[in-house]
Amino acid sequence: MLGSHLAGLRGGLEAALLLGLLAAWLGRGQGAAGAPGRADGGGRALWGGAAAAALLALGLGWLFTYGDREVTREAGTVLGGVLSVAAAGCVTRVVFRPCGARGGLAGAAGFLVVAREGLATALFVWAAVSAALDEAGSAGPLGMVLLGLAVAALLGWAAHLGVRRLPPARFRAWAGGALLVVAAGVLARGVRDLQDAGPLGGLLADRAVDLGGAVSPDHWPGALLEGALNVRPDPSVLQVAVWALYLVPALVLALSPVGFGRSVPVGVEEQKRTDARAGEGAGPGVGPQGPASAVGGRGGGGADAGGERLRDGARRAGGRADGDPR
Template identity: 45%
Template sequence: MFGNYLIGLREGLEASLVVCILVAYLVKTGRRDALRPVWLGIAIACGISLAFGAMLEFGTQELTFEAQELLGGTLSIISVGLVTWMVFWMKRTARHLKADLHGKLDTALAMGTGALVATAFLAVGREGLETALFVWASVRASGEGSSAPLIGVLLGIATAILLGYLFYRGTLKINLAKFFRWTGAMLVVVAAGVLAYGVHDLQEARFLGGLGDKAFDISETVPPDSWYGTLLKGVFNFQPDPTVLQLTVWLLYLVPVLTLFLVDRGRPAGAPKVRPADSDSAPAS
């Protein structure tokens, strides 16, 4: 449940910040008349994201077992790729996100209502579709057979909306660069588990071999139905009896990606220092 809460919080906060930046800029520049098309674009993006999630959940139930596993494994791997790209993208652009959105909004204001709807839709829709796909893959990987993963996601999104509102009101300020850095690192760990589960799906679909080649089996030490086994499964997508291929893929993804994400690139010689205020941003400022 914690892993899914983290996904909802991280992805939801990105979308909330985007919304806050767009709305705050229009209010600050006296363009309240443009708020309606912006909210329309946001609503369309949310609706399409929900429809996409429902399609993933209910549209695959009539498939054969092997087809479900093949589709699930493929989409899990795609979702890991998208999330990996997202966390690195946010690491690079978090400090400049506000300026980039302001520039796009200025262009849209000059072009008219349709451009405003499209700008808001694209800004929020990407986050929504990524969230729907990764949540679906993560819930499949958790395999809890209960509503706990979905509750975790909803709680994460609710927390993100609350934080976004507090940012907008100026009553809460945190170091967003550090927040995205550490939640991004935890998401990489979650993504590694989803990737390993996706490989297992492809093995069960007979697309990949080695299903019977177990790297180890500690099911007696860490029973999957125990409270600690359930906790490890929910947070890290831990499996007590992974295949050799699963473990290999997990290590080949987690070690280099997490290292690259956490290692700071040195500031170029002569480059100006970034003031703390630049990274502790509140969208309304």
């Protein structure tokens, strides 16, 4: 029973955390430089993509469980590795997009995040359903799987609420940093899947470290670490190298004061639009800068008129001095 619960928790936690953090990021309309912008329907597209991936995974899981076809372990591992790399790249693009994520990108992120674990989890769920429908079976495993998925959803919702309540000055660092940390684990896991399935073969496949039972996925702490950060007891050298080479530069770029955002300071464009509207409603003679510019214009005109009067007076005085003693 505990194994079924932890399997559901591991399968759903990664997707729940990424979806919760992405929804908060898109809801605040954050760009790469932390400038608030428009979400452009990104939140709706995110959940739409996630729902589409969940339905597709359930359909394929039903087909492979009750149909004549089945997915081999090698094919499932390769598919998971490819989807992991694609999901990590899509999440990274969302974080570093200057003006937030539009519908297409957000929808792709939601689809890939759920599709990564969706098929494996769906196969496990349908197997539990088959066991529950069997006369000698029990509904216990199915209930424990669903309980694990429910706990993962609650943890993702908690992460969403936590980052949404952060002040603007800290939101970019915490939300963007958390997204990149989880994405680094997804990318490293994808590389490990491609190693195990054969495309990357024995490339730096030696074990980098042996954590033993400290993070065993058969217990709650290990299941949480593997589900949230993809920490395994026996990571390979290539897996650790990819994780570090991705995460360190990504965090430096995301948290740097300059970043990849717009060069225009935050609020300058908004102020320009506000000034333009104010100038249009102020009537003729008043520019975008308001009454001060109008006063300046009148002052400038007065100065020009005064200068002309002074020059005319000087010419008349010169004429009297040359031709008229008076």
